[in-house]
Amino acid sequence: MTDFISLPFYDLLHENAHVPAVREKLPPLLTGVRRSILEIGAGSGLITITLADSTPAEIFALEPSPGMRGILLSRLTGRPELLKRVTVLPYDALSLDLPEPVEAIVMINVMYAMEPEYRERLWPVLAGALEPGGLLVFTWRDGDLPAPHPLKEIDSRQVGRHTYASFSEIIESGEGRIRYRTVYRVIADGKVIDEEDIVGNAYRPAWNVLEPELTAAGFTCAAAPDGLLAWRR
Ligand SMILES: C[S@@+](CC[C@H](N)C(=O)[O-])C[C@H]1O[C@@H](n2cnc3c(N)ncnc32)[C@H](O)[C@@H]1O
Incomplete structure (x- = not known):
């Protein structure tokens, strides 16, 4: 899986x-x-x-x-x-x-x-x-699905000298399905030292x-x- x-x-x-x-x-x-x-x-x-x-x-x-x-x-x-x-x-x-x-x-x-x-x-x-x-x-959750939007920062946490930040993009949404992209970055002194870029579907x-x-x-x-x-x- x-x-x-x-x-x-x-x-x-x-x-x-x-x-x-x-x-x-x-x-x-x-x-x-x-x-x-x-x-x-x-x-x-x-x-x-x-x-x-x-x-x-x-x-x-x-x-x-x-x-x-x-x-x-x-x-x-x-x-x-x-x-x-x-x-x-x-x-x-x-x-x-x-x-x-x-x-x-x-x-x-x-x-x-x-x-x-x-x-x-x-x-x-x-x-x-x-x-x-x-x-x-x-x-x-009831209500409208999120509308498509470009990559934006969602949250970040400080861990020692590094920042762990997540970014989300809604690629498309409709009929109970959301196609999204999430990027996870570990940042040191303004430089990305580790990154994961994930695209997937969510169903609501x-x-x-x-x-x-x-x-x-x-x-x-x-x-x-x-x-x-x-x-x-
Ligand atoms: C967002 S996490 C939520 C974890 C935990 N319930 C919580 O609230 O912190 C979603 C979890 O569902 C699991 N999952 C995804 N598809 C599943 C399936 N078909 N059957 C059981 N678990 C599944 C994933 O592996 C993941 O650990």
Whole structure:
């Protein structure tokens, strides 16, 4: 599986991006979940740790990218008490194979990476992995897709004497798909000393596309704070 995200930049740029809001909004939705949680696309573990700290549940952290899994396992190694409670599943969401259904499934900032045909096949797989009445929570944003724009700086962090900066271009957008380019640069004394240039697609299904897909798979929409959707099987 290709990484569409620069691994060295991931925590630096995401710890301050979607993560603080998710860390605040997710735990109240999981009140009462005590036995098991499946996290799809656990990435480097920024949300895995929140799941582990806010519930007593056993966690299955599914992550197909070996690079991301490396960071996740390194994070878990720094929290040895969690090594007993978090199982890392090294494959993609459609390859899911759990010993028994879980109480909740969480998928934070992952759906954008799934092509529509893949996503449609995913909901029945997740329904099959959830116990009856189980909860599915994922991030979703309504509204217009971003309009095309040239490369511009998005964020930067200082690391010692170097600046880690990310730049984004929207190449084209429409019908739930965004073609984007992201450039990651490490800059020393105004000079670029390392650069990754990534082009990929992101998918943002509209509500009138998403809702029938989940309903057909046996899910009913439940209340959730802005930026998240919650569904009961
Ligand atoms: C933006 S990261 C989000 C990571 C983490 N959930 C977080 O919020 O920090 C997206 C993650 O989804 C994973 N991913 C992409 N396609 C996937 C798929 N088909 N099944 C499972 N995970 C996938 C990527 O490898 C990546 O680690």
